[in-house]
Amino acid sequence: MNPKLKRRFRSLTALASAFILSISVLPAHAEETIDSLRDKTSTLQNELDGLNTELSSISADVDNILTQITETTAQVEQTKTELGEALANEEQQYNNMKMRIRYMYEEGKTAMLDTLFSAISMADFLNKADFITKVSEYDRAMLEKLQNTREEIAAKEQALEIQQQELLTLQAELTAKKDVLASRISTASGELSAYSAKLEQAIAAEKAAQEALAKKAEEEKQAALEQAQKEEAEQQAQQKPSRPDPDDSGNSDHSGNSHPADQSDLDLFAAILQCEAGTRDYDALLAVATVIMNRMESSKYPDTLHGVIYQSGQFSPTWNGSLDKVLKKGAVSLCYTVASDALGGARHPDVRNCYQFRASYTGHHGIVIGGNVFF
Known part of the structure; x- marks a missing residue:
């Protein structure tokens, strides 16, 4: 590549590189937006997790309080039942005591004296006197006991009702x-x-922009490279005869048949040569052209350029796009020169009898010209 083309290519490459670097500059604002959205999303997720944890705790507390309310309500009902029984016992004891008191007053002290004096002995007298005293004391003690029991149950009921009300308030x-x-x-x-x-939209937009x-x-970058290659090829084509003379270096001859096209x-033809041998090396291009022309002139292959080039499974550029x-953009001028020379009868003498070629990196045995090995 001459110095002028080198400078131009470097200039174009620099422009492409600067544009590539702009990728890291232009989305800066978008990245900040995505970062802020990520921060906000993370904050909301943490807040939501905390709220859910608190809600679970409160729900457990509510369930526990409902259990306590159920138990306390049952205790209140049980206490009311016990209080009713205590009131009934107290009433019964009170009525029994009233009956005995009424009997004593209605019958008078004479009946009591008769009871005492009917004793047949002093021991019997003392026993009857003690019995009368014990009956009175028993009635008084039982009444006091029943009253105390009723008061305790009433206090218990009141405490349970207060507890029940507190639980209901806490539940609310x-x-x-x-x-x-x-x-x-x-x-x-x-x-x-x-x-x-x-956030998803911002990430998708940033990805699409990048x-x-x-x-x-x-x-x-590719356009700059192709332009540089095209200009270099044009200069090389201008410096090389459009059709080599048979008496030249010996890299080509005109022993082949001429094929109007x-x-x-x-x-x-020019496009397939560019795909298979590049755009710079006349000899490499002519070697590929020679193989194609050899096939076209052989009875084992199709007899037309189109048939040879598009024969199934032969030239990968026909199926990889x-x-x-190249057909859409147009091949470089050097490829047209080589194609015209080959159609006019020019052949590369080293591959005059070759019908196949592979990329040289495959290591296949044969004659290496340019980036291909011929056999």
Whole structure:
């Protein structure tokens, strides 16, 4: 490559490189937006996790209080039953005592004296006197005991009712707090979903922008390279005779047959040569052209350029898309020169009897010319 073309290629490469570097500069604002969205999403997720944990704790407390309320209610009912029984016992004892008192007053002291004096002995007298005293003391003691029991049960009932009311109040407070938390969770979930969607959109937009920038940079870089190669090939073509003389260096001869071709065949021939041998080396291009012409002149292969080039499984550019790409853009002038020379009868003497070639890196045994090995 001459110095002028080198400078131009370097200039174009620098422009492409600068454009590639812009990829890391242009999305900076987008990255900040994505970072802020990620921070917000993370904050909302942490808040939502905390709210859910708190809600679970409160729900457990509510369930525990409901269990306590159920137990306390049962105790209140049991205490009411016990209080009713105590009141009934107290009433019964009170009635029994009233009957005995009424009997003593109605019958008078005479009946009591008669009872005492009917004793047959002093021991009997003392026993009857003690019996009368014990009956009175028993009635008084039982009445006091029943009254105390009733008061204890009533106090217990009152305490249980207070506890029950406190539990109901606490239940109402926790339920209200639970409702507030549920509302906050619903709000946080909605915000989290919204920010998550924004984050996904931002990431997708950034990815699309980066891909578009990278594609454009690659296209411009490739265009710069192809332009530089094209200009270099044109200069080489200007410096090389359009058709080598048989008396020249010996890298070509005109021992082949001449094959008239229309413009479409020439375009196809030049394009396949560029795909298989590049754009710079006349000898490498002529060697590939010679193999194609050898095939066209052999009874083992199709007898047309189109038939040889598009024969199934022979030339990979026909199926990988590279041939169509070159046909669309047009081959460089050097490839047209070699194609015209080959159609006019020029052949590379080293591969005059070769019908196959592979890329030289495959290590296949044969004659290496340019980047291919011929056999």
